[in-house]
Amino acid sequence: MAELRIPRRRFLTGAALAASGAALSGCFDDLADRGKPVRGVLTSAERLTYEAQRLLLGADALAPEYAASEVRQAMRPNGTTGPRDPEYQRLAAAGFTDWRLSVTGLVERELSLSLDEITNMPSRSQITRHDCVEGWSCIASWTGVPLARVLDEAGVKPAARYVVFHCFDTMENGFTGPVRYYESIDLRDARHPQTILAYALNGTTLPVSNGAPLRLRVERQLGYKMAKYLRAIELTDRLSGFGDGMGGYWEDRGYEWFAGI
Numbered sequence: 001m002a003e004l005r006i007p008r009r010r011f012l013t014g015a016a017l018a019a020s021g022a023a024l025s026g027c028f029d030d031l032a033d034r035g036k037p038v039r040g041v042l043t044s045a046e047r048l049t050y051e052a053q054r055l056l057l058g059a060d061a062l063a064p065e066y067a068a069s070e071v072r073q074a075m076r077p078n079g080t081t082g083p084r085d086p087e088y089q090r091l092a093a094a095g096f097t098d099w100r101l102s103v104t105g106l107v108e109r110e111l112s113l114s115l116d117e118i119t120n121m122p123s124r125s126q127i128t129r130h131d132c133v134e135g136w137s138c139i140a141s142w143t144g145v146p147l148a149r150v151l152d153e154a155g156v157k158p159a160a161r162y163v164v165f166h167c168f169d170t171m172e173n174g175f176t177g178p179v180r181y182y183e184s185i186d187l188r189d190a191r192h193p194q195t196i197l198a199y200a201l202n203g204t205t206l207p208v209s210n211g212a213p214l215r216l217r218v219e220r221q222l223g224y225k226m227a228k229y230l231r232a233i234e235l236t237d238r239l240s241g242f243g244d245g246m247g248g249y250w251e252d253r254g255y256e257w258f259a260g261i
């Protein structure tokens with residue numbers, strides 16, 4: 001489902017920006033206001049190196065959390081909202097009882113976790129703001145297992161540097177087969193206390209449109225980092241072996257890998 005074939009940032013100008021704001025259903029438009037953080041990232045991320053952004057953002061600072069009264073509407077679904085992939089559809093039809101999250105790569109113990117096993121692990125809930133590169137934001141409450149907890153269960157090998165998230169949804173059909181959504185973060189973000197694998201949204205089971213049964217929340221980065229429809233996570237020492245080597249589906253199409261906000 002590649003609704004957007006051109007890098008979305010090209011649309012973030014003038015009339016297109018105003019139009020995208022007008023088209024929103026419920027969530028608010030931050031980019032119309034020049035001084036707001038998202039706007040700042042879109043212009044500064046091009047120039048700043050990863051390390052400079054890290055310094056600016058504070059190494060392990062927490063993203064702002066909000067009060068329940070600030071959750072104004074349902075989380076606006078974006079990108080893929082219902083994977084058509086047969087395997088996903090089969091798992092969804094069975095209420096994800098056969099779904100497993102595999103944890104592979106540079107780990108001491110490979111894992112294959114059921115949804116029950118994941119929801120029985122210690123959980124964290126947080127009310128945070130989701131900022132999409134397209135120019136809209138939503139405040140929502142997320143519940144999930146801290147990714148650090150899953151990583152500890154698997155035992156990360158010292159050589160590992162990144163966590164790669166493999167998703168079910170096919171974005172387009174490439175020459176060598178289906179091109180699926182994927183993402184990656186470094187171990188520092190992976191172990192950040194607000195980085196969770198979420199299975200609940202605004203107090204109910206995560207809907208298919210928002211990434212059921214499990215999706216990543218990495219709260220100090222832009223929305224496209226938050227991989228939905230997870231099927232596997234893989235520990236690796238390099239990103240060159242995945243997709244076109246830039247660390248994510250949108251990164252392979254020109255987006256920044258470190259999308260800090």
Ligand SMILES: Nc1nc2c(c(=O)[nH]1)N[C@H]1C(S)=C(S)[C@@H](COP(=O)(O)O)O[C@H]1N2
Binds near residue numbers: 078181209229
């Ligand atoms: N698997 C997958 N994850 C994805 C996407 C997608 O298309 N497929 N879209 C990304 C983008 S651009 C955004 S803004 C958020 C949207 O999350 P939501 O549908 O819960 O609003 O998911 C991100 N994660």
Ligand SMILES: [Mo]
Binds near residue numbers: 134
């Ligand atoms: Mo997005």
